[in-house]
Amino acid sequence: MSTQDPSGSQPEGGGKPSFDKPSPPPADGPGGAPGDGPTDRPGAYGGTYGADPHGGPPYDQPPPGYGPTDYGSPGGGPVPGMPPLGSWPRRILARLIDYLLVQAVAVIVVAPFASLSDRSGEAGAFWLACAIYLVYDALMLSHDGQTLGKKAVKVRVAMLVDGNIPSPAAAWTRAAVFILPAVICCAALWWVIDGLFGVFDQPYRQCIHDKSAKTVVVSTA
Structure with a gap:
């Protein structure tokens, strides 16, 4: 059998x-x-802090030297896989590059209608530059987290919770909080207050516009 x-x-x-x-x-x-x-989608959360927006591997491990108290977080570490925060010189230079680009476009548009003798075009150029900057910043950040200035200095904006590219809602909120108070009141004063808030913020150095959108600026270098 x-x-x-x-x-x-x-x-x-x-x-x-x-x-x-x-x-x-x-x-x-x-x-x-x-x-x-x-x-x-680039930067999707899967236990890491998102993918490198330039096509590299995910930031699945914190960079060497980033220990339990990095980013000023007492008793806790950074979000898993978070790259180094964007430095202030880079962030300021990125803003300056973007501002000059946008201001140049605004001046070109307003120049044919302005009078150099009485400086009548200055206010119009500023208002137009603010409007252009609002749209430019929001659209660029919701695309890949970087404006032209941020690409030049190798930083990007990411959602704090997971490193994703900012959602359209977050990108527009971030841009609006940066621009609209400056238009309503004193531009220079608001931008100083906004920037100083980030200097003293711990652990992620978020300015007011980052806090409102729940974003963070990190390095891509």
Whole structure:
């Protein structure tokens, strides 16, 4: 009488189990289909602080030297995988580059209608520059987290919680909080207050416009 179980299947390789075939990779999305989840967008959170926006591997580990109390967080570390915070010289230079670019566009638009003798075009150029900057900043940040100035100095804006590219709502909120108070009141005074808030903020050096949008500025270098 045969002792073979007719209901069982015969293993490959002469009756020995085969481990040559790798298991299929897990699906990205919650529904089981690749691309359904958040990993199809740069910077998606998956236990890391998002992907390098320039096409590199994810920031899945904190950079060397970033220990438990980095970013000024007493008793706790940075968000997992967070790259170094953007330095103040880089952040200020990025703003200056963007401001000069936008102001140049505004001056070119207003110049044909302005009078150099009575400086009648200065106010118009400033108001137009603010409007252009608001739209420019929001659209660029919601695209890849960087304006032209930020690309030049190698910093980017990310959502604090996971490192994602700012959502449109966060990008517009950040831009509006930076620009609108300056238009309503004293531009220079507001920008000084906004900047100084970030200098003393711990642990992520968020200015008021970052706090309002729940974003942070990190280095890409």
